[in-house]
Each structure stands twice: as structure tokens, then as C-alpha cells.
Amino acid sequence: MTAVDRIDLAIEQGEFFALLGPSGSGKTTLLRIIAGLERPDEGEVRIAGRNVTDLPPYGRHVGMVFQNFLLFPHKTVAENIVFPLRMQNVAKTRRDEQLAWVMGLLRLQGLEARYPNELSGGQQQRVALARGLISRPALLLLDEPLANLDRELRSEMEVEIRRYQKELQIPFIYVTHNQEEALTMSDRIAVMRNGRFEQIGAKHEIYTNPASAFVATFVGHANRLDGQIVEIDGALARISWNGESLLVPRPTGAAAGDKVHYFVKHEDLEIAPAKVNGIAANDMNEVSGILRDIIFKGQTTNYIVALAAGGDLVVSDTPRTASVHPNEQVVVRWPAAVGSCFPEKAR
């Protein structure tokens, strides 16, 4: 069985890198290969220029933080945190210095003598981070470290972890299946699927310019429209979708007559009451339908529009913008150049 395949990745000094993918996509396996817990059948792992492929985990000088924290239950907070330094035979005075530094950095003062089961989930995660950071490793690996925390704590920790990374300038590789986490924290993202990279790039790039249909569905929230190319016109293509004619970015490697998937993010769409319907601009798409439901989500609201031609579109907008009401006729508009379009069968 091949868990990861044809992976080629270079992470820069001081970079916050996220491996994003659904469960089973091989991101944890990749992390374990980097840590030395798993041996690659072929290929090479280099850390800070040193080939560590044949080194055991204890020779690699990497830190790792786990989803279930994995603190040593029989050791106190302080003992847990200085563990890596003790294993490196660092002198006691130096150890105490480093401990004080990292306890301060992670705001753990006063918890030194506690045992892991006397800590809250957030505190345990901080201790695990402190243990990973105290020896200032060449690389810190984080395997879904926030997955076991509740939502509020998670968003707090997202910001903090990014702050530590920027302060210490240690490269972090952060594995997650949560796109929001990846987008919030990282500089660059690799989207993984079935053991391969679907796309590697700056998070903005991944979000706005997905390289494949999979990335388009996995990152952000998009409507998927399955249509057929009618004609290709420069950078744009005209597709027919449920009898509507839409202008979309031209899919690479597709010709007229091909079936395509077109993805457009919820927030790229705009909703308006049908009565202000004018003549559609040339480079705008416009479809009409009935507003089926309004889902208030706080900062944004999702408008679910049942189209006359069939199918639903989800439009995301700030709650107050549109004066639309359920069961009324509405139009949905968006610029032709937004979204991304992929041939159904990649050639």
C-alpha cells in the first residue's frame, strides 16, 4: 500500500507550512516520515541541509506536537517540558533557564508541579507545545494539535501558535483537515489527496486559484455547476448549465463540447431582488430564481436560491446588504472572470 507518493516539497526557514487534506490523504504519514517514525521506501528527507533519511527520530532534532497531546502522565509539567533537554544531556542550569523562558513564552507559570491530568485541555496543549519548542528544534511538526480543543479555545490558539512561530522563526509543518485553521495560520499550504499533492502554494493562491476540482471543493465554500462548453473566447469560455448560458474562466486543456465543473465561491456571488433586474452587463453572469431560505450565520448570511432552471445556488453576504425575502424572485450575479473551471476528465 502506498500512503504517500511522489511527494516533493521544500519548506523554507521560518515558514509556517500547512498540510491540508481529508482524513486518509496521507498527511500524517508524511509527517511521520519527516519525524522518522516511518521509513520511506524511497526518497530523501533533509532537515537544515542534513540528510536524515536513515536517522532514527532521536537523531533528527525535530519537535512534534500531537492531537491527543501525549504528555507523559507520570511526569509533572516541568519534567515533561524539560524532557527533550534531559535527553540531550543539557546541564541543569541551562535546562532551568530554558524552562523559565518557554514557560513564560507559553504563559504556563505556576503550573510547574502539576500533573498532566490536573490540567485543562488548553493547558495540556500548551505544555505539549512547550515540550516541542524548548530545545529550539530545527523543525516543529504539529499533527492536528487543536482538533481536541473546543471551538473558542481553538481560534485563540490558532493566533498564538502563529505568533510563536513568527517569534522563534522555527519552520512549522502543521497537519490539519480544517481549512480554516490552515488558512488562518499558515504562509503556504499543500493540499493533499490520496497520498499526493493536489496543489502547493501561498494560501491566497490556493483559495482564489485552486489547481483542481478537488482543491476548489475542499478549500473555501463553493457552488459546483456541472456544464458543457459551448465556445471558447480568449481567456473565457461560454458554458451551458441547466439551460443557462454562463461565462467562466477558460479551463485548461478543454475544448468546445467538453463537460466541465465550474466552481464559484459563495461570497463571490451577489443577490438582488428581481424587480431591479436590468440588462445584464457583458462580463457578468446573471441567473434568476426564488429565494428559498436565509441562513443567518452571524458575520455572514447564506442565501439559498432555487433556480428557475433547476438546482440551488448558495450566496454568502453580509446580513444587511440585500433587502430580499424568502419566497421572492431574486437574481444572482457574478463577474465572469471569478471562480474556476475544470474539465470533467482531466486529459
Next chain:
Amino acid sequence: MSGLGPLSTFKRNPELRFVGLAGPGAIFIVVSLLLPLLSIVVFSFWRTESYELYADWTFDNYRTLLSEAAYRTFFLRSLITAIIVTVVCMLCGWPVAYFIARHGGRYRLLLVLTLAAPFFTGAILRITALQGLLGPIGLINMALNVVGLAPIEALMYTQLASGLGLVYLFVPFMVTAIYLSLVNFNFELLEVAKINGARPWRAFFEITWPLNWIGTAIGMILVFIPCLANALTPRFLGGPDATSFGMSLSQQFGETGTWALGSAMGVSLFGASVLVILCLKPTIRLKRSGFTGAMTQ
């Protein structure tokens, strides 16, 4: 809701329920364990004369045990044997238990059940079988004879043979105790230790050993106490210089009929066992065992 009879009263009253559930077990322990033990303690202060027990209160039995060199020798021999056997069982048991827990996979349960296989026959039969292996005309020495080598004298009716018999009899208890501890041990912690710079042996002594110490200690007690009282293996496998305290004890109740002295010996054994458990107790610190209720999840 009411009117369901005495059963519902029982269900709703927690104190009654506690008494009802704990009572039978408690009565059983008192009748079958505490009362005989107490009677032994009482007998040890009595006197036997020509196979009769007399209730004359005296310390003579204990005086005899302390003054006669033979009993001291027997006791020390039993004590040293028990310590060595316990350590050997631990050294043999750890790798086996570790292997089953770590690499047993779906055969884990089967492998553990195999540990119980020796118990399908009685201890005496097993020891006799061992005699057939270690004795002068046993498998080992016969094989040596065939090849033209001298027999290993150390295996024939010696203390070593008796000790080997003990290890053979008791190692399953040690393996089971350690195994039960290891199946609850999170082996991922070892990976964490290794990533944090611990070499395999260091990781073992930093993480695996302390977190499984309680199980190991239970195994040690399970082996040590019966070994200390052991009367069986010296009789079948040991020679004239292998007489153990337990063997001598059983003679007091049999051949010589000195029940009072035998009781005193029993009380001494009991005392020694309690002492050993008390010695192990300070090494067991629940907080340091990771045994503290909620795990780090």
C-alpha cells in the same frame, strides 16, 4: 411506581444495596480466610505434645524458630531463593509480556491464553515432568550421555534445579501481570520520547518502566509470596541440601505432628510476606503511575 415489593426497596436504597451486594463476599472472606488465619495465630502460641494441641499460652515456638540454626537456614534459603526466582521471573517475563502486548496483534488473546496451558495439569505433574527433563536419566543428561559428554551435575537434585522448577511454575503469573499492565499502556508515548531525543533503552526506563511498575510489582508479589512458602519443588527437584522453610513447615503438620510450631512458622511466613509488601509500597506512587483516573485525552 410503588408497590413493587421488596425488590424495589432494595433497588432504591443504596445502603441496603451495598450490604446486599458486598455481604456474601465479605462473609466468605471472613469465614474462609480470616478465621483460619486467626486460628493459626492462636495455635502458634499453644503447645503440642504427642500429636495433641494444648492451650497453654507460650512463646516457646517462636523461641525455637529463632534459636535453632536449622530453621534459620531454611528460612534464609527460602528467602534468598524467593528473591532470586522473583528477579529471574521478572527478567524472563518482561520480554515475553512486551512482545505479546506490542507485536501479538490479533493473536494477543491466544498467546495470553497459552500462558494458562500449564495449568491444565497439576503442579506436581508438571514438576515431575521437569524431573524427567533435569534428572540423572532426564532428557538433558541422557542427551549429553549419548554425545559422550558428562552429565551436568548441577541440574540433578540441587538447589538450582529446585529454583528452576520455581521459575517454571511461577513465570506465567509474572507474564500475565506485566501483560495486563502493558495492554493499558499507550505505546505512542514511546514515539514521543524518541522524537524528543530518547534512545530506545532510555525511553524504556523513562517511560515504559515507571508507567508499568505497578503491574510489575503485582507480578513480583504474586511470585514472591508463594515462592517463599514453597514446599513442592525442593521435595521433587532439590537434593538433601535444598530443604526449604515451607517443606519443614509442612512436615510439622504431617510427620512430626508439631502443629503449634508449624503455626508459628506459618505466622512468620505471613509476617515476612507482609513486610515485603510494605517494602514495595513506597515505590508505588499513584500520581507517578499515570493511574490517576482521567488520562491525558
